[in-house]
Amino acid sequence: MRPNIVLFGDSITEESFSDGGWGANLAHHFSRTVDVVLRGYSGYNTRWALRILDKALGGAEDDPPAAVTVFFGANDASLPDRSGGFQHVPVLEYGHNLNAMCSSIKKRWPKTVVILITPPPIDEDGRVKNPYGEDTSGLPERTNESAGVYAKACISVAKESGLPVIDIWSKMQQIPGWEKNLLRDGLHLTASGNRVLFEEVVETLRKEGLSLETLPTDQPLFSEIDLVDPLDAFKN
């Protein structure tokens, strides 16, 4: 049986198997070694995610995933007095929820690698041009400053718990033109944005011992099959 890597998160996870998506890229990268399991829930904040965690991760107690990415915060950081207000979760509760989710996973499966991912940066201009529902206020329902506060809270939870974290909020803003090149609508990722996140996830997994070099390959590779006696490769 191949190990699983579970992607648990909001819409940026749910849509990660669309063209050029970071989830599909991961599944392709690990095509003979790992099953990438999609558990993205569009619109969810950590308050709701905490309530579905056990059902979402599922699985047997004796069959832990090799890794779980926990990628929430974009919705928690919605401003409380704007059109996404009902998704807002105060940053203190966000930290507690994240911590509760990570603790729950590590308690159940101590050897599972839990990777936190901060919310991405926000291009406010992109949000105004792609307003939520029937919002005609001309104001973004999320700001980059608010997303940054949640990113810092996410990093704090990771440091306190000794977990690896991908600070995609900072990482993306180091790339010139990130606002339009990496974000499709000010929030969700373009193919280039997905590529940045994919590479960060692969590198983080590698540092945690999960890579093509360390994971066993499922069944003999074509290059290992003998031209003269092909069936020899399948004797075991």
Next chain:
Amino acid sequence: MRPNIVLFGDSITEESFSDGGWGANLAHHFSRTVDVVLRGYSGYNTRWALRILDKALGGAEDDPPAAVTVFFGANDASLPDRSGGFQHVPVLEYGHNLNAMCSSIKKRWPKTVVILITPPPIDEDGRVKNPYGEDTSGLPERTNESAGVYAKACISVAKESGLPVIDIWSKMQQIPGWEKNLLRDGLHLTASGNRVLFEEVVETLRKEGLSLETLPTDQPLFSEIDLVDPLDAFKN
């Protein structure tokens, strides 16, 4: 737990999570309903696939996949006297192997939908321009005629066993410019080719009762969550 759809096949399955791939498209389409499990083995013919079937499908006896796609033949149809000769499997044995794999799956899991997929057509010009290994013969190691013989054998196995079959060999050749538009190197699929196959698989699954309309959604959709009392959606 979500139902699984297992994609069992050769390189056209193994690379199905690359950009625009039919596997990634399926996972995206069923992002809240089904887990799409990748079991593609590059270079494999049915003789080798038969030997790894049980390990590849894995899983517990009491947890059958909802569906399995069985997509082999492109390698079996390699001409015996050319550079891909060691992958060649005579068409009679190909039919027997396909039948043995499908019977084995249906015996183990009678309710699992088994979908056969014929080998795709071959653009011989594309194969000559992308020769196998160090082949300098100027001759393609596969021909469209040979692939067609295997496609017909695949359809026969499906009819005899009462299984659904996707005749992608015929389907693709009905599309003008299929040689270059649908095939990348005369054999593997372009994004457009992947799209054609993806749509055929979705339609076949739908006819077998597996669609977004019939499969339960994992956790409440964002649109089902009440703005005033969001947690109400998570009470059960």
